[in-house]
Amino acid sequence: MSTVKPVNQRAWWLVLPVLLSVAFSALIPLMTVVNYSVQDILGPSSSVFVGMEWYKEVLRDSDLHSALVRQLLFSGAVLAAEIPLGIALALAMPAAGWRASLVLVLLAMPLLVPWNVVGTIWQIFSRADIGLLGYALTRFGIDYNYSQSSVAAWCTVLIMDIWHWTPLVALLAYAGLRAIPEAYYQAARIDGASRWAVFRHIQLPKLRGVLMIAVLLRFMDSFMIYTEPFVLTGGGPGTSTTFLSQYLTQKAVGQFDLGPAAAFSLIYFLIILLLCFVLYNYIKDAGTADGKGVS
Amino acid sequence: MKRSQETSGLRAPSRRRWGLLFLIVYLLFTLAPIYWMLHMSLRSNLAITSSFAWLPESFSLANYATIFTDPAWYDGYINSIIYVVLNTIMSVTVALPAAYAFSRYSFIGDKHLFFWLLTNRMTPAAVFLLPFFQLYTAIGLMDTHIAVALAHMVFNVPLAVWILEGFMSAVPREIDETAWIDGYSFPRFFVRIFVPLIKAGIGVTAFFCFMFSWVELLLARTLTSVDAKPIAATMTRTISASGMDWGTLAAAGVLTIVPGALVIYFVRHYIAKGFAMGRV
Numbered sequence: 001m002s003t004v005k006p007v008n009q010r011a012w013w014l015v016l017p018v019l020l021s022v023a024f025s026a027l028i029p030l031m032t033v034v035n036y037s038v039q040d041i042l043g044p045s046s047s048v049f050v051g052m053e054w055y056k057e058v059l060r061d062s063d064l065h066s067a068l069v070r071q072l073l074f075s076g077a078v079l080a081a082e083i084p085l086g087i088a089l090a091l092a093m094p095a096a097g098w099r100a101s102l103v104l105v106l107l108a109m110p111l112l113v114p115w116n117v118v119g120t121i122w123q124i125f126s127r128a129d130i131g132l133l134g135y136a137l138t139r140f141g142i143d144y145n146y147s148q149s150s151v152a153a154w155c156t157v158l159i160m161d162i163w164h165w166t167p168l169v170a171l172l173a174y175a176g177l178r179a180i181p182e183a184y185y186q187a188a189r190i191d192g193a194s195r196w197a198v199f200r201h202i203q204l205p206k207l208r209g210v211l212m213i214a215v216l217l218r219f220m221d222s223f224m225i226y227t228e229p230f231v232l233t234g235g236g237p238g239t240s241t242t243f244l245s246q247y248l249t250q251k252a253v254g255q256f257d258l259g260p261a262a263a264f265s266l267i268y269f270l271i272i273l274l275l276c277f278v279l280y281n282y283i284k285d286a287g288t289a290d291g292k293g294v295s
Numbered sequence: 296m297k298r299s300q301e302t303s304g305l306r307a308p309s310r311r312r313w314g315l316l317f318l319i320v321y322l323l324f325t326l327a328p329i330y331w332m333l334h335m336s337l338r339s340n341l342a343i344t345s346s347f348a349w350l351p352e353s354f355s356l357a358n359y360a361t362i363f364t365d366p367a368w369y370d371g372y373i374n375s376i377i378y379v380v381l382n383t384i385m386s387v388t389v390a391l392p393a394a395y396a397f398s399r400y401s402f403i404g405d406k407h408l409f410f411w412l413l414t415n416r417m418t419p420a421a422v423f424l425l426p427f428f429q430l431y432t433a434i435g436l437m438d439t440h441i442a443v444a445l446a447h448m449v450f451n452v453p454l455a456v457w458i459l460e461g462f463m464s465a466v467p468r469e470i471d472e473t474a475w476i477d478g479y480s481f482p483r484f485f486v487r488i489f490v491p492l493i494k495a496g497i498g499v500t501a502f503f504c505f506m507f508s509w510v511e512l513l514l515a516r517t518l519t520s521v522d523a524k525p526i527a528a529t530m531t532r533t534i535s536a537s538g539m540d541w542g543t544l545a546a547a548g549v550l551t552i553v554p555g556a557l558v559i560y561f562v563r564h565y566i567a568k569g570f571a572m573g574r575v
Contacts, residue, residue: 117544
């Protein structure tokens, strides 16, 4: 911030509606889950307090450890692919005119498809016998069957996620790029800066704000991915695409272990919180180290 | 300097060509699955599952006709649109004053509050479904549009505050101060002067709220049964029937893109004008 914001405690009144509306739908269910997590629920009206038992059980669960590793790999791959790809798309998009409008509308389409439909489309689209992608790959002589090979299943889920969410990164980065005043580019031209230097020292620092939101959103949402792989692969073959959310749902709904599932989801939540906090501070510090903070 | 101008002059067009090529290839990748959905929606179920064809062999709108004539299908669309619009209006309305507070003042706990808001997006839905169900049953809102709209505020309000705060921080504070001097009350200043200034931000925020509420399935399905059942949930119904009704499902999928595509068409200029998001 260029100038120091005045201290005004009455600003709380302006924040109150947000606080109440979010707290209503977030804190009450959260407290219910905390309550479940320390009890053994035997029936609708009988439960026994078990303390930290479920937490210990969940932390020892080796299936959970492998789901967590799979999840971390997946979210890492998602970020590594979608963020650079989104920035590159934003740089390649036309700045104005009907072409820009057309590209924006076309690019945003995957974002607007309900998540279960995304899974359904890709389920057919990737089939080697009747789907465009599977058929084309097979024609090129690639042995591709996502319902049998875990590598193929994994790649399909990842490519589906890239297809689905890179447009979000691109839209945000595009909006960020358009907000950079022309004067910055003129100054760079006078200095004879290379294209890379312009990107590294003007565009990237100016994109920090929008990229922060893109990285955090993509991280949280990919870490909780459920509907799309559930529809596409059902977590298989084997457990190769069973990510944390799906494992959790199997526990909560399939086996009806509500106590352990609640403990699991709180640990899950804390992991996301911790990693988001690390990312948040990392991006914030990367900006101040450059000495070119936005606004 | 002259030399560098020459080289950049020489290199720029070829770089632009590579950029264009990349963009076209990516758009083809984006459109391929959507093309396939459109393709499926024009074919019969039998044709979809039995044979591969680059182009649909017949141009049949039968699948679309099913959706437009069967109330079980089109009611899903109406329900989805009602709760998504409600959610968008409610999220933007509560987020506006809050974003103003974050952009203009510092107050005790402001940074913590901001991060806490974000943490509400981080709760894995699976286990929270049951508490949500119990909560909305207890207050008698089950199977109403308002219940889904309220539940979706959990993930839309934090995002709305964040985006709006970025737009508001770009408005110089002198404008507020001038309005105070001119004797405007806060509500009048906010509605008459400030909101029109951040019109673009409201448009972009509304698009994101619309999008995230439109595509969410788990909460929407849990909180509704008949009267407010969303289209995405109606679509899961076809799985339980005798085999999958792929054609109708694809037609319904094509139709789910339409409302959002209209919304982004209306806000395209606001996105193209750019925004930076100040708070990091």
